[in-house]
Amino acid sequence: MTREDELIAGRYRLERQVGRGAMGVVWRARDERLNRTVALKQLLPDTSPDDAAQFRSIVRAMREARVAARLKHPHAVTVYDVAEQDGTPFLVMEFLPSRPLTQLLDDGPLPAGRVAELGAQIASALAAAHEDGILHRDVTPNNVLITEDGTAKIADFGLSHATGEGTMTGGGLVVGTPAFLSPEVADGEEPGYPSDVFSLGSTLYTALEGAPPFGSDGNQIALLKRVARGEITVPRNTGPLADVLSRLLRRDPRERPTMAEAERMLAAVADGRPAILSGTKRLPAPPRRSRLPFAIAGGLAVAGVVLAGILLFDGDPPAESVASPPVAEKTTAPVEKPVCEARYEVTNRWPGGSEIRVSVRNAQATRLTGWEVSWTLPPGTRIANLWNGSLVQDGDRVRVSELDWNAVLPAGGTTTFGFIATVEGEGGDTPVAACRSS
Template sequence: MDVGRLVAGRYRLRGRVGAGAMGVVWQALDERLDRVVALKQLVVPEGADPVAAVGRAAREARIAARLQHPNAVTVHDVVQDEGKPVLVMEYLPARTLAELIARGPLPAERVATIGAQVAGALAAAHAAGIVHRDVKPGNVLLTDDGTAKITDFGIARAVGDVTVTRTGLLAGTPAFLSPEVARGGEPVHASDVFALGGTLYAAVEGRPPFGDGDNAIALLHAVAAGRFPPPTRAGPLTDVLAELLRTDPAARPTMAQAADRLRALTATRPAATRLDLNPADLAPRPPDRSPAAPPTAPAPAWSADPQRAHPTALAPRPARTGRVGLVAVAAAAVVGLVVLALVLTNGNRSADDTAGASAPAPSATTAASAPGDDPGPARLEQAVAEYYALLPKNTAQAWDRLGPGLRAQGRPQYEKSWREVKALTVSSPPATAGADTVTVGIDLTGPGGGKTRESHRLRLVVQGGTPLIDADEVLSSQRIDDADDDHEDKKKDDDRKRGGGKSGEG
């Protein structure tokens, strides 16, 4: 790429902004819309199929584009240039958190400010079924006015970064991986929580939890073991880091809960200096209905250096029933094509926002239903089937079948998210996967006729015996190649014609 060059017929390169392990970033002018954008030309790993890399990048970009949040960099488009994928993103004059850390540790108060914003964006992504997969200081952008934005959603998977290749070699750095991913597991929401903890640890201590040595394999082993020294500069952040960096994924807080913890640390600061908070975050919020960590034996906050015989341990905190980031639930709204908000039957519901100070917080299902209201697996599956039978045409009736978690997005946003969907068919029938969980496969047809096949996990709540779809997680999303289907149909048609001719001649 060179300055002045036109990419994809509309993006005029103005200058190179920076480069990293996954690509080179340019500032460009979108001549069609007359706006400044950032172009990221992704690096295709040596020996990888560039066509497959372009396809992966396009799929990940489509997923990332569903997220619209003030603390997440917006993805506008994905194009090809010289056979390589190029992401078109919001341009943001900013420095990375990694650049700041390179100058020395940051004050704990400032780190809490940054963490509150990033956690809010990630909570919104999680509510929309999006896993970032590569949360690290280099992917956190900071502007001069104190705004923090997370970028590069899903790009690690698109280009094969931070993975073990077919030859057994490690690509990328595992410094901010979670232990379960370092052991070969698939990144999930809890993995992002750990990575955020590692990012904030690095910001306040000046180095990642597991060090930053050049031997990636040795570092991977250290991450997998989950042992690192406790922070010494974290101050009020110490307890929060202990929760985020628990080795057991089930013992970590949800990202929405993490955002709450971090916001609480900034609550005593003067309003004029609270640049970490967005106006939406200051509004009263409904209770967090994400499953709380199980009340099992307390997990070690960290495994300190080997000389310490007794690592620090903290008991899991119960989920807060007060404010739970509006952005977190608002992300459910961002379920653009991903908005597989699931719920059933009419019914305005007022959520039970109160919980006794000493009594354990009720689960989403028990809070909405009385004893004997359990509809059973068949009714849950029927509720999901009936919901999708209404879409994408009857969004008004479908809206009546949503629970409070998905309704938090607002009806205008919900209806907007379905306008780009021209048709929907169920590819895999609803099947219960738990007491309040149903999995389902759907095929979505876009305005241009392109089809996407997605697998979803839906969580339902019950009110008055009626199941309502309250949360939606996208487990997978892939473009369906209609060309093979068309070819097969044509082949069958030709065979029928040939067969008919022969019988006529006989």
């Protein structure tokens, strides 16, 4: 049993225990070789009685810790060394007088500006990690440390995976803290960079709302199922962070921003600027054409039944059909197949606003060029943060056309665009969107 004043790896003298969590015990220690104070995390390996399994867990922990030690960033806890004694791995880190974000939240949720500031700091460290090929896998409020001067630092890169921590489901072991997992990881898929983005969104949601987006059900299996279905609790606190969180928490990982983009959006909110992702704009700024590095293919469906309206047509009728033939010779004109189809969906709703996704489909057998979707805004509705389209508005009539990268749709091909709709009052019925080829 590890105790105070014990010498670890012939170098690190344990002084006192300063923390304990699911992955291990944290000690304040003295590096006798360099004469400096360090934090020593005694990792708890797999509790399996199988010696081979325990050995694999130790090797995995050492490997993951060495990978984490590559990262040097002002908003990431620095890993100095990895040590081992009596079969137990120890992670040697910088010692930070700090407390986890979970303790900070004991006094209640944080203001949106402060959440954005902390989020931008953590996102900057995670973006650097992703650039270096390092996944965190367990971004939670407990792994965000707040120093005495109010700076945020992220700790424990990859260690939940390394030490075998996870939740057993019918499909096997799910690694990470269930309430902060992304839907795809909760569903049994391997974590990736978008999973870290979602977990950051969940952490910031918790800081803003005071509770995780999926709740904190003691039944971990039920909680995992809710996470896998993307059943997020509609946030009560609307404001400048609502747009950013709606993007970070999208169910489809392909629709989330990169961590570097998340950092830029959060920094903008912290500075009081619009959180505009590349290729988006806010009204009444004039429309401009731009590019995104990825296509948005869906939306975050979390609030009730999806409301949709579809109207199909293929442009103006041919000139010959304007004049009606004599009644005696009147015939029924054949119904032509529509050129394109549009579907307007409310994918997330909160007091005073909603997230909208509009799908565009090429309904013809040849490629479609120059599509345009139009609809009439309900009373009291305004559009903000359009993505994946170019917008023109004339009063309450809205027209959205393609960008360069999605201007041409193959036969049967689809694309989507979306925006945030803010509503005053009831907002009226869901609009009916019409698609045409220009």
